[in-house]
Amino acid sequence: MTRGDDTTWTRLGLGYHSNAGARGVLDELVRRNGVRLHVGESALNRPIEACRWRLGDPAESGLGAADEKRPGVSLRPQAGATAEPQPGPHLFLLSLIHPMEWIGREIHLALLGDLLGGRIAVPPGTIVTSLLDANPDGTARVEAALRAGRPSWNRGNARGVDLNRNFPTAFRTRPRWIDFWPMWRPGPGPASEPETRAVLEAAGDRPTLVLSLHSFGRWIFYPPSHSRAIDATVESHGEIAERALQDAPARGYRHRSLGRYAWWFRAYGTEIDAFLPSHSFLVELSWGGFGRWGLRRLLDPFFTFNPPDPSGEYERVGPTLRRIIEIGLGGGAT
Ligand SMILES: [Zn+2]
Numbered sequence: 001m002t003r004g005d006d007t008t009w010t011r012l013g014l015g016y017h018s019n020a021g022a023r024g025v026l027d028e029l030v031r032r033n034g035v036r037l038h039v040g041e042s043a044l045n046r047p048i049e050a051c052r053w054r055l056g057d058p059a060e061s062g063l064g065a066a067d068e069k070r071p072g073v074s075l076r077p078q079a080g081a082t083a084e085p086q087p088g089p090h091l092f093l094l095s096l097i098h099p100m101e102w103i104g105r106e107i108h109l110a111l112l113g114d115l116l117g118g119r120i121a122v123p124p125g126t127i128v129t130s131l132l133d134a135n136p137d138g139t140a141r142v143e144a145a146l147r148a149g150r151p152s153w154n155r156g157n158a159r160g161v162d163l164n165r166n167f168p169t170a171f172r173t174r175p176r177w178i179d180f181w182p183m184w185r186p187g188p189g190p191a192s193e194p195e196t197r198a199v200l201e202a203a204g205d206r207p208t209l210v211l212s213l214h215s216f217g218r219w220i221f222y223p224p225s226h227s228r229a230i231d232a233t234v235e236s237h238g239e240i241a242e243r244a245l246q247d248a249p250a251r252g253y254r255h256r257s258l259g260r261y262a263w264w265f266r267a268y269g270t271e272i273d274a275f276l277p278s279h280s281f282l283v284e285l286s287w288g289g290f291g292r293w294g295l296r297r298l299l300d301p302f303f304t305f306n307p308p309d310p311s312g313e314y315e316r317v318g319p320t321l322r323r324i325i326e327i328g329l330g331g332g333a334t
Contacts, residue, residue, distance in 0.1 A: 009146075015310055016102050017109070019133070019143050025109050026051060026132055032116050039131070040198030043158040046136040048195065050202035054088070055115060056124030088125030089208035089329040091115075094199060095131070097163045097212060097271060099138025099154050100302050103285045104213030106310035108132055111211075111321060120322045122329050131202045135163060135195050142302060151300035157195050161187035164214075164270055166196045170226040171269035186269055199271060209328035210280035211321065212271050215305045216288040218252045218317075220245075220324075222281050225258035225267040233257075237279060240327050248319035258282060279328050283321065286313045 008021040017025060030036055030051050040048040093111060095104035108130065114120050115128055133139050137158040145152035156162050162183070165171075168190035178184065191197055203210065222237035234257045241255035258267055272280040286307040290298075297303040307313055 014146075015308060016106060016306065019136075019139050022105055022109065022132060026112075026130070029109075029112050029116055037129075037202065039201040040194050042135070042137045042195055042198075043193065044137045046140070048131075048134070048136060048198040048202075050129055050131045052127065052129045053116065055122055055126045055128060056088070088123050088127060090127040090129065090204065090206075091122070091325060091329060092203045092207040092210045092275075093128070093130045093132075093213070094134055094202075094210065094271065095213040096133045096135050096139055097199075098214055099135045099142050100305050101213075101215035101285075102139075102142070102302070103215045103306045103310055103313060104283075105132060107283075107285055107314055107317070107321070108213050110311075110314045110318060111325075114318070114322060115325075121326050126329055129202055129204065129207070131199060134199050137195075146302060151302075153301045155183070156185055157193055159187070159193065161185050161193050163193060163195050163199070165268060166191060166193050167200075167269045167271050167274035169269065169273040169276065170224070172226075190269065200274065203275065207275060207278050208330075209325065210272065210275045210278060211324070212280070212282045213285060214282060215285050217284040218250075218254065218287060219261070219284040220253060220255040220281055220320075221258040221261070221272070221284065222255070222279075223257065223259075223270075223273045223276055225270040225273050225282075227259045227266070228257075229259070230257070233276065237281070240279060240324060241281070243327055244320050244323035248323040250317040250320040252287075253317060253320060281324060283317075285317065 008017055034051050034053040037050040037052055038047060039050045042048060093108055095108040112130055115122070135157055138154050138156065142152065142154050162185040165184055165186035171190035172186065174184055174186055187193055191200065220241045222241065223233055237257070238255065245253065245255065258270065258272065270282065272282045288305045289307045290304045292308050293303040
């Protein structure tokens with residue numbers, strides 16, 4: 001394997017952007033009337049950055065250089081401004097809570113391109129906040145392993161905490177007898193991790209709709225994650241998912257509340273529960289790539305979680321996700 005291409009690994013046959021390559025794509029998108037928000041620092045002091053746009057009325061976006069590094073401020077009318085446009089609905093896109101699940105970042109970038117390109121029917125004045133890399137220490141570790149050609153299991157942040165179990169709603173510490181189990185490392189307390197707090201900071205006050213992009217299994221999950229209850233939350237999320245799948249079917253994708261994934265399954269402290277009563281979906285993208293990357297990569301978890309053709313997966317599920325955004329933000333009348 002050759003090294004040294006810092007922007008994209010496409011020519012190495014990976015088909016995925018590297019960390020720097022993904023940042024480059026995001027930089028291009030931010031130049032289209034977006035702003036950058038500094039929302040925190042990782043456990044190893046890497047900056048965590050979100051980006052934000054107001055769609056539909058770029059000339060009066062109300063976002064400007066003064067808003068850089070001040071999350072939240074751009075959602076409020078500014079003092080002294082006249083005829084300030086009403087804030088529209090707020091879409092929050094999130095990926096790489098689990099740092100190996102790079103298909104989430106590719107789908108995230110494709111959705112941003114479609115949003116900024118006017119290919120998703122959202123109400124004028126819609127605010128889009130994007131947190132492309134919620135776990136930069138994790139993704140740096142994943143990339144280092146990839147470049148070294150070394151199989152590596154990465155699910156947590158630098159302290160080994162699974163951020164997908166660290167959010168404050170329905171948080172639960174893990175009983176000692178389950179210490180061996182690698183899928184539940186919730187951390188010492190609710191929102192104990194700086195990355196978790198950065199996600200909450202980026203989301204601001206009550207986003208209208210949250211999409212957190214993961215891999216794998218082709219599921220569209222929604223709250224509650226910690227119980228099998230079927231309540232009004234489940235019903236309203238289920239209606240959005242059902243309608244989106246009917247209007248724009250994605251072959252193989254199903255929807256369910258995460259707490260009903262399996263009879264034995266509960267997830268405490270997930271990011272989707274944290275945003276209630278907003279609508280929030282955790283999308284398990286693709287069936288990963290087990291056995292599809294060749295023998296040499298058979299036992300590397302990165303290649304188990306990520307399919308060899310991210311653009312093919314976007315062709316499959318992109319229309320459904322675009323429809324969830326349209327319905328969830330109250331635009332795109334049928
Ligand atoms: Zn995940």
